[in-house]
Amino acid sequence: SLIVLHYYTGHTLKExxxxxxxxxxxxxxxxxxxxxxxxxxxAAR
Structure with missing residues (x-):
């Protein structure tokens, strides 16, 4: 969920x-x- 919030929604890590x-x-x-x-x-794929 942290990854989704950061990259998908564009929030900063602080947010x-x-x-x-x-x-x-x-x-x-x-x-x-x-x-x-x-x-x-x-990498394993």
Whole structure:
């Protein structure tokens, strides 16, 4: 959902963090982990 809010709706990570009730730092960590997972998934295909 963080990825969708950030890329699909165009919100900044700071805005997404506020919407999801998390700190900006935590949102950055979740964002990086999600992107890493997506990269690994598509690299394995």
């Amino acid at each position: 997404v963090a506020e919407m999801m009730g998390m700190s900006y730092i935590n949102a950055k960590v979740v964002h990086k982990k999600a992107l890493d997972s997506l990269r690994a998934f598509f």
